[in-house]
Amino acid sequence: MADPSRPGRRLRLRAEDNEDLAVIAAVLQDAVVRIGDLAFLPSRRQFVGLFTRFCWEAVSPAAPDRFIRVRTGLYFDTVRAVRTRDVPQDRPDTVLSLLTLHAEPTAEGVALDFMFSGGGEIRIEAECIDAHLSDFGQSWYTRHRPSHSGDATAGS
Numbered sequence: 001m002a003d004p005s006r007p008g009r010r011l012r013l014r015a016e017d018n019e020d021l022a023v024i025a026a027v028l029q030d031a032v033v034r035i036g037d038l039a040f041l042p043s044r045r046q047f048v049g050l051f052t053r054f055c056w057e058a059v060s061p062a063a064p065d066r067f068i069r070v071r072t073g074l075y076f077d078t079v080r081a082v083r084t085r086d087v088p089q090d091r092p093d094t095v096l097s098l099l100t101l102h103a104e105p106t107a108e109g110v111a112l113d114f115m116f117s118g119g120g121e122i123r124i125e126a127e128c129i130d131a132h133l134s135d136f137g138q139s140w141y142t143r144h145r146p147s148h149s150g151d152a153t154a155g156s
Helices: 018-028
Strands: 012-015 032-034 038-041 046-054 067-076 079-085 095-106 109-116 121-126 131-142
Touching: 012 018, 018 046, 018 067, 018 095, 018 131, 046 079
Parallel strands: none
Antiparallel strands: 012 131, 032 046, 032 095, 038 046, 046 067, 067 131, 079 121, 095 109, 109 121
C-alpha cells in the first residue's frame, strides 16, 4: 500500500451535477464530522464542513487491517438556506457519521441532503450543485474500518 502521507494521494474534486455529486458522496461515505465543524455562511452563500474521511480508495486486500483516514474540506456555493433535523446544534462536539449525500431538483434549484447514522439530516437549499472537496494535512493509518449492520464485507 502506498504511503498515506504522500501528497499525490490527496483528492481534489468538484461537483456540478448529480453524477459528480455521486462521486463526492462515495468518497465521503463513512466520513465523520463534529457538528461544530459545519457552518452556514449566509453572507458568502456557502455551507462548509471539515470532515475526517475514510479513504475507501486505499483499501487493499494485501493489508486487511491497515486503513487510512484524512481531513477533508467540503464546501457548497450558491446556498440559500440550511435546515437540520435531529442534529443537536447546541452540542458542537457531537460527532456525526455520514451515510450518504444526494441531490434532488426543486422549483428554486436543488436540495442537497446529508444523511447521518442515527437519523440526523442536513438539507442545503441552493441554486445549483456547486461543490468542492479537498483533502489536506497528513493522512494517518487506522486499524478500524467502518462497518454497517447487515454488511458482511465490512469488518469491525
